Amino acid sequence: MGEYLKALSSYERSLEIRKIALPSNHPDLATSYNNIAMMYDKMGEYSKALSSYERSLEIGRIALPSNHPNLATSYSNIGIVYDNMGEYSKALSSYERSLEIRKKALPPNHPDLATSYNNIGRVYSRMGEYSKALSSYERSLEIWNIALPPNHPDLATSYNNIGTVYDNMGQYSKALSSYERSLEIWKIALPPNHPKLTASYNNIGTVYSHMGEYSKALSSYERSLEIDKIVLPPNHPNLATSYNNIAMVYDDMGEYSKALSLYERSLKIWKIALPPNHPNLATSYNNIAMVYDNMGEYSKALSSYERSLEIDKIVLPPNHPDLATSYDKIGMVYDNMGEYSKALSSHERSLEIRKIALPQNHRDLAISYKNIASVYSHMGEYSKALSSF
DSSP, rough: OHHHHHHHHHHHHHHHHHHHHHHHHHHHHHHHHHHHHHHHHHOOHHHHHHHHHHHHHHHHHHHHHHTOOOHHHEEEHOOOOOOHOOOHHHHHHHHHHHHHHHHHHSSSSOOOHHHHHHHHHHHHHHHTTTTHHHHHHHHHHHHHHSSSSOHHHHHHHHEEEEHHHHHHHHHHHHHHHHHHHHHHHHHHHHHHHHHHHHHHHHHHHHHHHTTTOOHHHHHHHHHHHHHHHHHHHHTTTTHHHHHHHHHHHHHTTHHHHOOOOOHHHHHHHHHHHHHOOOOHHHHHHHHHHHHHHHHHHHHHHHHHHHHHHHHHHHHOOOOOOHHHHHHHHHHHEEEEEHHHHOOOOOOOOOOHHHHHHTTTTTTTHHHHHHHHHHHHHHTTOOOHHHOOO
């Protein structure tokens, strides 16, 4: 975090000088605003990042031809921020505008086109529109296969993304195949302890975990942790991620004390390494809450879920799907505690958000209706339960 602040200070000083020395719409000012935005984005301060990226775009639109590649980059950067904020329709619009410009400005198999298709695929994936995501990712891979050497890292990224979609679709053998192809390329293209390898082992571990092959999942996650311990400082956020992943496997195996210990180790690192309201802290509190929930310690679970929600309400837009998930989990704890009115209120808030944020046939809407019906059933209001199903 400290390095980002130093970089931000330097970029802001550079902007001050350029404002004095250059005309108000000089392209170098656009570059300065872009650099400042990148730092805010990395710090998770998305509204500030968006403001700076938009100022950069304003200057670029005045100073450059309408289909200049730099404008495509600006739209792409704005899309990334909206993507991080969970405003997927806005992200998609920006990414598609970027793609339109690149199609006009660049050769048909230019790598930047692959980047655009990749970004669009990522948004569709996050929206749960996996067939559209897969189509975009595969178009991206086609271009990269033509434009890049056979073991270029971007190909590994493409296989990795395709693996993630297959994983979300429950097609685990295809997911595993894509992730392993990604790992093969990264092993050739990168040094043996490169962070990308840890990400790859993490993803393979996740698939094995979903398949219920917990020993293989642990092996992959532990390999990832080994690399992280070699290349990273002791309180680096990636170590927290590794501990978190291993904890999830123990949680799935019902070894709750081991899971809780590792989740708490992960949280301790993230508290040191990250700003106090960083989304990863919300994830950490959420995971700790799930363990307490599984152990039947509902008051502790509720406390951790509520802390997670507090952070998410600060960093996310008011109708982000993750908020709906948090309200759902809090509702389930209240349901288990027999506090049905509070449970119903939380599930209904979850449903409100999902109606706004998600496509009308998204599976999470069905989960919300099911949870509401379950509470009504526990309250003995069976007609209301039936109407909710």
